[in-house]
Amino acid sequence: MTDAVDRQVELTLPMVEDIELAVIKTAADLARKVGMGSVEIDEVSHAIIEACINAREHACCADERIYLRFLGGITTDGRAKLEVWIKDRGVGFDPSKVKPREPGKTDAPRKRGWGLQIMRAHVDDLEINSGADGTTIHMVKFSERRRDD
Amino acid sequence: MTDDLKVTVQRKGDAAVLYTRGYINNLGGEEIASRAYELMDDGIRVLILNLQETKIVNSIGISILIEVIEKMTEKEGRIAFCCLTPVIQKTFQIMGLAQYAKIFPDEASASQELGLPAAS
Numbered sequence: 001m002t003d004a005v006d007r008q009v010e011l012t013l014p015m016v017e018d019i020e021l022a023v024i025k026t027a028a029d030l031a032r033k034v035g036m037g038s039v040e041i042d043e044v045s046h047a048i049i050e051a052c053i054n055a056r057e058h059a060c061c062a063d064e065r066i067y068l069r070f071l072g073g074i075t076t077d078g079r080a081k082l083e084v085w086i087k088d089r090g091v092g093f094d095p096s097k098v099k100p101r102e103p104g105k106t107d108a109p110r111k112r113g114w115g116l117q118i119m120r121a122h123v124d125d126l127e128i129n130s131g132a133d134g135t136t137i138h139m140v141k142f143s144e145r146r147r148d149d
Numbered sequence: 150m151t152d153d154l155k156v157t158v159q160r161k162g163d164a165a166v167l168y169t170r171g172y173i174n175n176l177g178g179e180e181i182a183s184r185a186y187e188l189m190d191d192g193i194r195v196l197i198l199n200l201q202e203t204k205i206v207n208s209i210g211i212s213i214l215i216e217v218i219e220k221m222t223e224k225e226g227r228i229a230f231c232c233l234t235p236v237i238q239k240t241f242q243i244m245g246l247a248q249y250a251k252i253f254p255d256e257a258s259a260s261q262e263l264g265l266p267a268a269s
């Protein structure tokens with residue numbers, strides 16, 4: 001298997017209600033092209049949704065735009081790989097100050113504050129770069145199975 | 150491109166099944182909540198949420214579902230979920246929903262466990 005084709009898409013989208021649906025459609029199309037399975041596509045889609053709604057809810061940026069980059073490829077051992085960068089030019093935040101939620105540790109279930117945990121659970125690698133210029137979430141998803149299995 | 154959530158309700162005596170179709174975002178969650186509260190005001194104390202036709206959710210929508218579970222628990226009623234995609238089920242587990250409401254693979258097993266009349 002020497003399929004070295006990398007497929008790349010870049011998008012700039014307005015921060016409007018349900019814009020994440022357009023984003024996950026782009027991601028899914030690309031992931032399918034590199035042979036990713038449907039459950040894995042569904043997982044990375046749910047991670048992308050959380051990153052997009054965070055940008056819309058928390059970034060408070062003047063330009064009201066989300067900048068996206070998608071890179072699909074095949075690993076040397078034949079697994080599908082999708083990388084996504086989700087960037088806003090908003091206020092930024094300190095991820096080390098966001099406390100992880102613990103379900104069941106209180107009487108009442110926690111209602112908010114799950115987005116980052118959902119992202120981490122659904123992808124193989126998540127990197128957050130945030131500062132005064134805004135926030136970039138970089139996620140990587142691999143398929144479990146090799147394409148020729 | 151809109152994928153507005155549709156909710157339909159089937160009443161079965163003092164129980165009900167609520168079927169969702171589409172994206173459970175904040176608006177979708179609110180739609181489910183308002184239908185569920187209507188049913189609770191009407192005396193329904195056993196509610197199954199069948200998510201068969203829902204393929205995507207977000208944390209805001211689910212946080213509203215948690216509120217619905219809390220309201221029903223206050224009224225000493227019960228809520229169960231069925232027909233979740235693997236990823237939605239995983240998301241429910243992360244958010245701890247599985248600890249406050251039961252999750253069943255299909256409506257028949259949910260109905261049986263909650264004592265509803267057999268699915269028609």
Ligand SMILES: Nc1ncnc2c1ncn2[C@@H]1O[C@H](COP(=O)(O)OP(=O)(O)OP(=O)(O)O)[C@@H](O)[C@H]1O
Nearest residue numbers: 054055058059092093112113114115116135208209
């Ligand atoms: N793009 C962003 N810009 C600025 N702040 C952010 C951004 N993303 C996340 N944050 C900060 O990190 C916190 C945690 O985000 P997370 O998604 O985990 O929870 P939430 O958005 O508050 O609630 P939930 O996602 O459960 O609806 C947010 O409350 C916000 O303060």
Ligand SMILES: [Mg+2]
Nearest residue numbers: 054115116208
């Ligand atoms: Mg969030």
